[in-house]
Amino acid sequence: MKPYTVLIALVLPLLGISQTASIKGRVYNSINNEPLPFANVGLQGTPYGATTDIDGNYVITNIPTGLYNVVASYLGYDTKVVYEVNVGGNKAAVVDFDMVEQSQKLDEVVVQAQVFEKKEEAPVSMRTIGVNEIERNPGGNRDISRVIQTLPGVIPTVSFRNDLIVRGGAPNENRYYLDDIEVPTINHFSTQGASGGPVGMINVNFVREVEFFSGAFPANRGNALSSVMEFKQKTGDKERHNFQATVGASDFGIMFDGPISPKATYMVSVRRSYLQFLFKQIGLPFLPIYNDLQFKIKYEPNQKSHFTIIGIGAIDNFELNLDANGTREQRFILNYLPVNEQWNYTRGFKYTRFHEKSYTNFILSRSKLNNSTVKYRNNDDSEPGNKILDYQSQEVENKLRIENFGRWGGYNISFGGGLENIGFTNQTYNQLATPFGIREFDFNSELSYNKYAVFGQIGRKFKGDRLVLSLGMRMDGADYNPSMANLLKQFSPRFSASYQLNERIALNFNTGRYFQLPPNTVLGFRNNENELVNQNRLGYIRSDHVVGGLEWNTQTNSRITLEGFYKRYTNYPFLLNDSISLANLGSDFGVIGNGPAESTSSGRSYGAELLYQQKLFKGFYGIMSYTLLWSQFMAPSGNYLPSAWDSRHILSLTAGKKLKKNWEIGARWWMVTGAPYTPIDIAYSTRPEVWDITRRGLPDYSRLNSERASNFQQLDMRIDKKFFFNRFTLNLYFDVQNVFGSSLAAAPNLDVDLDENGNPLVGPDGNYEYTVLENSLGNTLPTVGIIIGI
Numbered sequence: 001m002k003p004y005t006v007l008i009a010l011v012l013p014l015l016g017i018s019q020t021a022s023i024k025g026r027v028y029n030s031i032n033n034e035p036l037p038f039a040n041v042g043l044q045g046t047p048y049g050a051t052t053d054i055d056g057n058y059v060i061t062n063i064p065t066g067l068y069n070v071v072a073s074y075l076g077y078d079t080k081v082v083y084e085v086n087v088g089g090n091k092a093a094v095v096d097f098d099m100v101e102q103s104q105k106l107d108e109v110v111v112q113a114q115v116f117e118k119k120e121e122a123p124v125s126m127r128t129i130g131v132n133e134i135e136r137n138p139g140g141n142r143d144i145s146r147v148i149q150t151l152p153g154v155i156p157t158v159s160f161r162n163d164l165i166v167r168g169g170a171p172n173e174n175r176y177y178l179d180d181i182e183v184p185t186i187n188h189f190s191t192q193g194a195s196g197g198p199v200g201m202i203n204v205n206f207v208r209e210v211e212f213f214s215g216a217f218p219a220n221r222g223n224a225l226s227s228v229m230e231f232k233q234k235t236g237d238k239e240r241h242n243f244q245a246t247v248g249a250s251d252f253g254i255m256f257d258g259p260i261s262p263k264a265t266y267m268v269s270v271r272r273s274y275l276q277f278l279f280k281q282i283g284l285p286f287l288p289i290y291n292d293l294q295f296k297i298k299y300e301p302n303q304k305s306h307f308t309i310i311g312i313g314a315i316d317n318f319e320l321n322l323d324a325n326g327t328r329e330q331r332f333i334l335n336y337l338p339v340n341e342q343w344n345y346t347r348g349f350k351y352t353r354f355h356e357k358s359y360t361n362f363i364l365s366r367s368k369l370n371n372s373t374v375k376y377r378n379n380d381d382s383e384p385g386n387k388i389l390d391y392q393s394q395e396v397e398n399k400l401r402i403e404n405f406g407r408w409g410g411y412n413i414s415f416g417g418g419l420e421n422i423g424f425t426n427q428t429y430n431q432l433a434t435p436f437g438i439r440e441f442d443f444n445s446e447l448s449y450n451k452y453a454v455f456g457q458i459g460r461k462f463k464g465d466r467l468v469l470s471l472g473m474r475m476d477g478a479d480y481n482p483s484m485a486n487l488l489k490q491f492s493p494r495f496s497a498s499y500q501l502n503e504r505i506a507l508n509f510n511t512g513r514y515f516q517l518p519p520n521t522v523l524g525f526r527n528n529e530n531e532l533v534n535q536n537r538l539g540y541i542r543s544d545h546v547v548g549g550l551e552w553n554t555q556t557n558s559r560i561t562l563e564g565f566y567k568r569y570t571n572y573p574f575l576l577n578d579s580i581s582l583a584n585l586g587s588d589f590g591v592i593g594n595g596p597a598e599s600t601s602s603g604r605s606y607g608a609e610l611l612y613q614q615k616l617f618k619g620f621y622g623i624m625s626y627t628l629l630w631s632q633f634m635a636p637s638g639n640y641l642p643s644a645w646d647s648r649h650i651l652s653l654t655a656g657k658k659l660k661k662n663w664e665i666g667a668r669w670w671m672v673t674g675a676p677y678t679p680i681d682i683a684y685s686t687r688p689e690v691w692d693i694t695r696r697g698l699p700d701y702s703r704l705n706s707e708r709a710s711n712f713q714q715l716d717m718r719i720d721k722k723f724f725f726n727r728f729t730l731n732l733y734f735d736v737q738n739v740f741g742s743s744l745a746a747a748p749n750l751d752v753d754l755d756e757n758g759n760p761l762v763g764p765d766g767n768y769e770y771t772v773l774e775n776s777l778g779n780t781l782p783t784v785g786i787i788i789g790i
Helices: 005-013 131-135 143-147 275-282 329-337 688-694
Strands: 020-029 040-043 049-051 055-063 066-073 081-085 097-099 126-131 174-178 209-212 228-235 242-247 251-261 262-273 286-302 306-318 339-354 358-376 387-408 411-434 437-462 465-479 489-499 505-516 543-555 560-576 597-617 618-636 638-642 649-658 661-673 711-726 729-737 748-751 772-774 781-789
Touching: 020 040, 020 066, 020 081, 040 055, 049 055, 055 066, 066 597, 081 097, 081 126, 081 131, 081 597, 126 131, 131 143, 131 209, 143 209, 251 286, 275 286, 329 748, 329 772, 411 688, 437 688
Parallel strands: 020 097, 174 228
Antiparallel strands: 020 055, 040 049, 040 066, 066 081, 126 209, 209 228, 242 251, 242 781, 251 262, 262 286, 286 306, 306 339, 339 358, 358 387, 387 411, 411 437, 437 465, 465 489, 489 505, 505 543, 543 560, 560 597, 597 618, 618 638, 618 649, 649 661, 661 711, 711 729, 729 781, 748 772
16 A cells, blocks of 8 residues: 555544534624524525524534525515625634614515615615635635726726726725725735735735725715725634634735634734745846734624724835846846835724614724835945935824714614824935926925814615615815815715616616815925925815616526716816826826826716626626726816726626535636827937936826727636535635736837947937837736635
8 A cells, every 4th residue: 555545544534524514693683783583594595594592693503515695584674695605614604694674664565675785875886795706716816906806897907916996097096994994005015195006915814795886985985086995804703713824826824813702802814925035036126025914803892882903014025136137128127116115004993882773983093104215326325326216204194983873763874073183204305307307306294184074874765665865975174275174165965866666676876076185195295495385286186976877686696787977077186297197197116196286187987887796506606897988187288188097998707616525616807908008208218317317218298198008808717626624624726817828018118228338328319229128918827825724
């Protein structure tokens, strides 16, 4: 007998392959947290089920391991479905149901509850994604921002970035909330002044589900123009301590969760990248190194009081690999790419107090971002005169928000307010080539200001729950300047309506006005005389939305939606150095908005979206989305020009099948038409005094976005195999991004020609001689992942 056969024969009986498992949880009223006894909970399409006890608790045992949809129903409440619950053998799956009370009396006609949740204030433009949809998404690498790109209105990115570009809006127009606590930064190596980056910070193991709003924002969510993303986290295990180790595409991590006391639980995770080792081996000229920490503590001293503490933070270092200089492309990247160090954190506290017909949230948080970027000519820091860029900045946000949600006389009413103190420091030395010549900025800026807001929303169902109306308002202010301080100037009304034509089909509508402050990089910029030059010429950015659509919910856990949208922008910052709207920037590393600006830019985006979403049904699941989009901003000439996000057609097809013996296969194919880009001003860029500073081609903004990248399509595939043992679980997956190695012809790069001594060749016109380099994006990336849970 062979040795490995003996080993398997000895080990397998000790491991014990689990055949059955259990699900447990609690069913309760979403408003007052009161338990709902004798509610029915079952697994969709199976005979397995249970009834809750007097405390609203239930347990379903002896379930075959696998993936299930769990359904809860209770007389007088809307039926609720939690999709794709992973049931393993080493511990019980926990599924809680916060049930919504029906508004009409039982003897009146009530429309059958839909399996897809729809909020009164957001009947359009709101999608929910569960944790399994995130984990198994082909090509997503368990990164939530990449998975969101499968939804309509979201433009996928081809490069190593996951910028969130929604309905033609810039990456700085999105806001993120973790258990109701705002988190300004959710990406490693985040672009300051925007929000994107190459890798997400939020550990998907913490996530229960994600609510994504591409419009129809609730009144208690401010300072957003394109999207709001709500991350709802799990709670640590109340009965036992658990451990999970994960090795993924770019990092490895560990996570612990369990009880602190009978009424308190914890979750904590640590991750570290190993990309730097891979990049060094394959000869890339840059080495990204990132680390992150995330935790959550939940304390429930009694049924009416809940305390939540969260934290998330990262340390990121972006180093140059100076040994990787053998090719022209490598040397080009080394010549212009700066060294970047960044760290950030958010700590938050939430106290929830439940009343008889309402509950109140008291939320405190503190966020801090530290960003350092340095560049020396020829990467030689031995001479002080070689310094081209030295940028040191910090942003600090201290926030308080109080909000109440209640139900009185059939009306759902919410109201509250918030206060924020913002601190921003910026120490900048920058030699900069602008269309107006070479400029040198050397300043030290400190800025402190306060923000405040009040908001309210009221909604009600009529005509046997067929008609749903919601009206909301919000007012924001900031003491940065007198115009911003006036709450009435930032009055933000919103209105939603939904009418159920029959049990399956509904008409939905929303319109609203939204405001957002310019980034702190713009607000805090000073000139060389240390004057806050933007203070009296900036205001809140405004965006007016109109969205309407049709929704059809089928009988097979799927729905089809068709929506049209129109967004109008005013008061967008216009950057005076480059003569370009800030709305066109944000998809590259570094900092945007650190210059003189004025709130004079305007724009629009409009289009249509089609979505087919299939939740798990007889082993199948999938999403098909198509977006037709126009995104335009006004040029100084007075004409509308395409913005940087004007990708006309976006199509995404994702499908998967749950097979026997806990195998799963999935694939995603997507295509996007080429985005606009601004061609290089070759004559200006190759001037010696310009090139010696920039080391790359500068855009010719007189031809703003007049060229387009090529169209692009990509196929991603993934295979999962789960093993459930009595003492642990094992998940193996194989994921391939860009199976066929498709490439995108993006904006070309410019490099100067050198002589045998490495000095630039000078042409007859006095400019450097040059070569235009092709810029091809898109690589095949296979990943073998391992997840072990104990």
